[in-house]
Amino acid sequence: MNTAATLTRAETHALSDADRTCEDANRQLGSARAHAPRDHNAADTGIFEESLRLKNTLDACEAQAKFKPSWEALALLVNCEYRLYVLNQTTPLRNNPFLSHWVEAVQRLGTPTAQRDAKTDGSILSDEISTVRVELIKALLQSRNPSQFARASPRQLHSNYVEMRQTSLFNIRSYVRMLEEEGIYERTPEPESDSPKSTASDTKLNEFQRWKLGMLSRLETEPEHAVAELTHLPLELSSLDFLTTLLQEHTLQGLNIEPAPVIADYIQHALRMMEQMGRGPGETGAAEPEVMLETGREAQTRAVKLLLLFMRSLIRKALLPLESIYFEIQEICIRYVWIREVRAFRAFVEEGHEEERDEG
Incomplete structure (x- = not known):
């Protein structure tokens, strides 16, 4: 040759x-x-x-x-x-x-x-x-x-x-x-920082900011792995804010990644997490790989409410077509009907307005 x-x-x-x-x-x-x-x-x-x-x-x-x-x-x-x-x-x-x-x-x-x-x-x-x-x-x-x-x-x-x-x-x-x-280039040494030591909260914030930058980079270069990571984020406010930002700024669409399946998979992941949180001591199930920090009915209820806020935001801001998460909406409304906020959310979806009655 x-x-x-x-x-x-x-x-x-x-x-x-x-x-x-x-x-x-x-x-x-x-x-x-x-x-x-x-x-x-x-x-x-x-x-x-x-x-x-x-x-x-x-x-x-x-x-x-x-x-x-x-x-x-x-x-x-x-x-x-x-x-x-x-x-x-x-x-x-x-x-x-x-x-x-x-x-x-x-x-x-x-x-x-x-x-x-x-x-x-x-x-x-x-x-x-x-x-x-x-x-x-x-x-x-x-x-x-x-x-x-x-x-x-x-x-x-x-x-x-x-x-x-x-x-x-x-x-x-x-x-x-x-x-x-891959060993094609020599690694660039990380710059040393002369800044004073940050507090624990600052360190955590900086780590999350670095993670977000890394995730945006991986979405460009390794979309399959990055999407898998997105759909298994913890059910935390910071994760939900990040997902919302990706939708609002059309980041996924700009990278030729269809957003609806990503969000639907994340909600399914969150539903599995919440199911595990509600299990009592000694009960077993198809556990998610993540470690649960809290279990019990109270922790489960808080998680459900947090996920509802996220889903309500998606619908209000028209960030996704309602039909793209229809089955996830049905699942949460049936499985957790005993939670007042779930019943209010169902009325919001079906009737297009908040349920104002104080349901017991």
Whole structure:
């Protein structure tokens, strides 16, 4: 295998039309290979070998585009990045052999201040090419959904990212951490703090803030593991506030995570916890893995009331469709009908207003 090989001239030509969608460009690439002489046909090479040729082509084109920017260069860079991601998308990101390539591209190209206002001749600047490429990489890494670009052309992406300036926030540190954990990069030493010792409450708050930042990072980089953690959070006010914030700020939707199943699973988890809390000494059941700090009817009632506040907030603020948690509402209303607040909640759901009668 030639580790320095790049795409052939015919392959490069197939990927260099700025008005052709990424999907069409890939079809043209396949056609070019089908008509290539057998000795130059890359159709039968492995994924890694083709990926390496794409990366080498990207490196060469990037160097050329700095001094001779063109729409053809933009198209080639966009289509190569798109295909490189598609070829390797089934590999977990932390194990992806080209994660370092994408991280280093974002770091190297930075955030160019591409300005289009003064350009009227239809040409393209090297900074504009870098902007489109960086935003494409960021979107691919964060959404892990290349299909959103299948029917977009490089010129359309230029319009989105340069002319309309639809750029996105990006936490590159989370991806660097993956590379450190996999031994690709050396670990960055943690900075030492010279600040005075904090109180126990401050320490707990800081730990929770750090956990929230870590969770937001994991939702981007390891969504399956992060969602599993979200659905098993303890039934505490801080957890419920965090879940509410995720819904209000549309954080999950922005990461292509459907919020309704996440919240429904969390409520089911909370219901199982509450069932365990109500068991008397010596009773057994399908215990949750979390350690229960309190048991008994009084603790169970407090937990039910806390969950009701959360569910009522979801409904009042229209953060989720009511039908998405319909079965969870039915379960809590039937299982804990002996609690006054549950009966009031049921009236609120069914009639759309608070139950004002003081039920005994």
